[in-house]
Amino acid sequence: MASITCSGSIALDTTRTPFKTVENVLGGAASYFSLATSFFAETHICSVVGKDFPEKYWQLLAKRAKLEGVQRKGGKTFHYDSTYSFDLYHRHANKTELNVLGEFEPLLPEKAAKSEFIYLATMPPEKQLSVLKQAKNKKLAFMDTIEYYIKNEKEKLLETIAAVDGVVLNDAEARMLAEEANLIKCGKAIQKLGPEITILKKGEHGSLLFYDGKVVPFPAFPLEIIVDPTGAGDAFAGGFIGSLAKQNAFRPTLAQMKTAMAYANVMGSLAVEDFSVNKLANTTEKEVEKRFREYCELLRI
C-alpha cells in the first residue's frame, strides 16, 4: 500500500468556544491530518515540537504515525490561542506564538522521502517547496495555504501551487487567490494555475471537487452538535489523501476521487465532534466505515 508524508504544524492549542475552553491541547495541521490518515495508510510527519511538548501527546501521535521527521527543539512548541463565535462559524485569533515553528527547517528522513503521497499543510511556501523537492518518490502532492501567504507571498505561493497536483483550500482562500466571487469560476481558475485536482471547502456547506473537466459538489455530513471546528479542514484532507493512498490511486479515476471525497467528509465530520483531536484519536475503523456507508446512502437517489 502507498504511504503518505505530511509536513506542517504540531501545536498546543488554546481553544475558546461559547461553551467551554480547553488550554494547551494537541493541535496543528499535521496532528489532525495524520490521525485521519492513520485509518488508511502509513503516515510520516515532518514537523517540530519544543521541549514543553507533553510526552502523552508524543505517544498519542507515535501510536498512529511515524515521527522520525519530527524535530525536538529546545524552545516552546507552536501555540495558537483562538476564540469561536457563538455559532462556531467565525474564529478570532488571540495569540499566534510560532516559537520553534518560526525557525523550522523541514527535513524528510529517508523513509518519509519515499512516500508516494505528499501533503504540504500550511507553511511558508518556500518551506513547502523544500519538502516537495525532498520527496523523491512522490506520485501525487497536495497543499493547503492561508490568506496570509496569498496576501504576502503570492509569487512564491504561485510557484508552489504550480508544482503540486492538488490543492485543498477553503472558500475565502479560493476567492482571494482567484480574485473571483463565484466558487465554480474560482475552482476552474485555480486549476489553470497548475493543480488538476482542486478541492474547495465550504465548512458546514460542503465542498466542491474540480477534476477531469467536472465540478462535483459534496454536502457536509449533517451534524446536530458541533463541539470544536478546529482541524476539520486538515482531517478532511487526511480522509481524502488517506483514501487515495489506500486505493493506490496514483492516477485516480473520478470514481476513486469520489470515494476519497466521501472519506474526506467523514473524517472532517468526526473531527468536530469533540475538542482537539479527541474524537479522531478515540474513534474506531468500524465507526469510520459506518459513517462512510451512511454518507453514501444519504447521497444515493
Next chain:
Amino acid sequence: MASITCSGSIALDTTRTPFKTVENVLGGAASYFSLATSFFAETHICSVVGKDFPEKYWQLLAKRAKLEGVQRKGGKTFHYDSTYSFDLYHRHANKTELNVLGEFEPLLPEKAAKSEFIYLATMPPEKQLSVLKQAKNKKLAFMDTIEYYIKNEKEKLLETIAAVDGVVLNDAEARMLAEEANLIKCGKAIQKLGPEITILKKGEHGSLLFYDGKVVPFPAFPLEIIVDPTGAGDAFAGGFIGSLAKQNAFRPTLAQMKTAMAYANVMGSLAVEDFSVNKLANTTEKEVEKRFREYCELLRI
C-alpha cells in the same frame, strides 16, 4: 396523475443586477412555481393580477397552468423592484407595491379545490389558511413564508404551519422561526411545530430534507453563471412538489422524496440561468431530464 394547486403572487418585477436591469417582467412565486410544476403535473393557480398585466404574460402562464383561479382586478399588478449585490447573494428591496395583491381574497374554483397537492406560497398566514380550508381533496399541503410574517404574525403563522404537511423555508427564515443557529436543530424544531416534511434551502449551498427521522443533505447543482436568482426558491418548490405529484406520492417513501429533491435542485438551477421566468418558460422536458440524470450521476459515489 395527481394535480397541484398553488396560491401566491403573480408579479411584475423590476430586477437590477450588476450586469443588467429588467423592468416589469413576469415574476411572483406562483409564476415560478407553476412553470416549474408544469413539467410534472397539471397545476392550478390561485392569484390576482391588475388590468396592466400584459396579455403576453397571461398567455405564457395559460399555456402551462390553469388560470381559472386567477382574478383580474381593476388596479395595478403587484410590483416588486429589487437590486442584487455584486455577487448576486444579497437582495435589497427598492419598492414593494402590493396593489391588487393587498386586497386579494383567494378563492379556489371547483377544479382547483380538488387538487391533491397544495402549495401555499408566501401570503399573509390567514389567507394561506383560507386556501387550505377550501382545498377539500388535499393529500399533502406545503407552505412557504417570509421573515415579515415570522416577526409580525407569528401566532397565526404557527397555526398555519401546524395545519400543513410540509414547509419549504430558507436558512434565515428557519433560524428566525426556530430561534436556533444550527440548521439541523432548526429543522428538527420546525418538524415539532407540525410539518413532518421540512425542507431548508441554503441557496448555492444546497438544501436539507428532514423526513422520516432522517436529515438528508443535497448540494446545489453547480453553476458557473448565475444571471438572476429571483424565483429560485419557488422553482425549487415546484420541482419538488411536481415530482411528488407525478409519482402520486401521497405518503412518500424516502426514495420518492429524494427523487423529488433532485428535481427541486434541477428546477431551481434552471430558474437562475436567465432573467425572470425566461429559462423555465423556454426549457424542454428533455433538458430537465438530462439535468436530473446529470445531478444524480454527480452525487453517486
